[in-house]
Amino acid sequence: MGKRVTINDLAVGGEGVGRLEDGRAVFVVGSAVGDELLIDLTEEKKRYARGRIVEVLSPGENRRDPPCPNVVKGCGGCDWQHLNQDAQIDAKLSIVAQSLERLGSISPPDIGYVSGPEEKNYRTTMRVGVVDGHAALRKARSNELIQLEECVVAHPMIEDILANGFFHTASDVTIRVGSRTGDRLVMGEPVADGFSLPDDVRVVGRNEARKGAEAFVFEEAAGIEWRISAQSFFQSSPEGAESLIGLTAEWLSVQDVGEQVMVDLYAGVGLFSGTVGDWFEKVTAVESSKSATRDAQHNLGSHVSIHQLEVEKWTPELADVVIADPPRSGLRASGVEVIRLTEAPHVVLISCDAGALGRDARLLTAAGYELDQIDVLDMFPQTSHVEVVSGWIRQA
Numbered sequence: 001m002g003k004r005v006t007i008n009d010l011a012v013g014g015e016g017v018g019r020l021e022d023g024r025a026v027f028v029v030g031s032a033v034g035d036e037l038l039i040d041l042t043e044e045k046k047r048y049a050r051g052r053i054v055e056v057l058s059p060g061e062n063r064r065d066p067p068c069p070n071v072v073k074g075c076g077g078c079d080w081q082h083l084n085q086d087a088q089i090d091a092k093l094s095i096v097a098q099s100l101e102r103l104g105s106i107s108p109p110d111i112g113y114v115s116g117p118e119e120k121n122y123r124t125t126m127r128v129g130v131v132d133g134h135a136a137l138r139k140a141r142s143n144e145l146i147q148l149e150e151c152v153v154a155h156p157m158i159e160d161i162l163a164n165g166f167f168h169t170a171s172d173v174t175i176r177v178g179s180r181t182g183d184r185l186v187m188g189e190p191v192a193d194g195f196s197l198p199d200d201v202r203v204v205g206r207n208e209a210r211k212g213a214e215a216f217v218f219e220e221a222a223g224i225e226w227r228i229s230a231q232s233f234f235q236s237s238p239e240g241a242e243s244l245i246g247l248t249a250e251w252l253s254v255q256d257v258g259e260q261v262m263v264d265l266y267a268g269v270g271l272f273s274g275t276v277g278d279w280f281e282k283v284t285a286v287e288s289s290k291s292a293t294r295d296a297q298h299n300l301g302s303h304v305s306i307h308q309l310e311v312e313k314w315t316p317e318l319a320d321v322v323i324a325d326p327p328r329s330g331l332r333a334s335g336v337e338v339i340r341l342t343e344a345p346h347v348v349l350i351s352c353d354a355g356a357l358g359r360d361a362r363l364l365t366a367a368g369y370e371l372d373q374i375d376v377l378d379m380f381p382q383t384s385h386v387e388v389v390s391g392w393i394r395q396a
């Protein structure tokens, strides 16, 4: 039988949280603060449960009709379509503050908010599933796929491929576009046999790419043309990339920063080495992915020395500044130890997961760094994903 619950907070993962009669927390996907709901329990543990909305009995004041037609079909691509924009912003700030307090044991200074790209049509890379040869997205908390021809957050050049592409027997496809250059690329998993796509789209199978087949787009950001291969990471949009560079440069420019050595950890195709790196005599970029390293070699000048290996395996060198932009798992103890050994007086940490930020904050503090500035950059509107830029100063 359904249970009644009132939602009183949003959790790090984006779900609403309420309390069951027995005191356990219950996490409900697609809910908003203030919602009174009838739910079914989908998972039960000793201390918490998960639920699915059966009926919204009374909507919270921040609930809205999702702007995307795929939400009613169950698409799980964007988990906050049902929240109005102001509520999304407040929730992101609150989730970051809570994570710093609870996991990082830090009372944060004021957390800044910087709007990212447009609310819609911003994503220039998307990985989607395939059903009967057509693009599909996963339902929330499920492996079930639903076909889609439009997507509110996809760049129109991607939407065109979603609607008109045929991907034969591939299980997944990665679609990447250079929104400012017009380049388009599709990578099929595991192969791209039998694909039907507009003539301008470059096509590659992941198996071929693994064996060294080169397939890339060019994208423009911060006045630079970046080569980005199918398998390399790039920020969700060139506008988002520019905001990240801007926040990093702004904070460093008001610090008394040495100009000799910058270390760019988790460097990707070289976004920070190729921009902020110009202020330094020498830049060291460390990146584990082969394709991203190859792109970085193409994108970066000769004052950058590029190391293709895991950060944990790199031999730290003394630095004036470290910029670290790890994947969702964060720096962890091993990454923080590498930073500590560089003795860098200034560190910029870019975090794409609030929980990892909290854990890294605790580790950085223990390694002798103090949080000086922190900003949430809203790179992923309509979703609970956060991108956070924080500036850290080593204490003498």
Ligand SMILES: C[S@@+](CC[C@H](N)C(=O)[O-])C[C@H]1O[C@@H](n2cnc3c(N)ncnc32)[C@H](O)[C@@H]1O
Binding pocket: 232, 233, 234, 235, 265, 266, 267, 268, 269, 270, 271, 272, 286, 287, 288, 289, 292, 309, 310, 311, 312, 325, 326, 327, 352
């Ligand atoms: C969030 S991306 C950031 C890339 C780049 N800074 C940018 O802004 O475009 C994280 C990058 O770290 C790389 N990576 C993941 N784990 C790594 C590790 N242990 N050591 C080095 N690089 C790693 C990934 O391949 C990816 O390129």
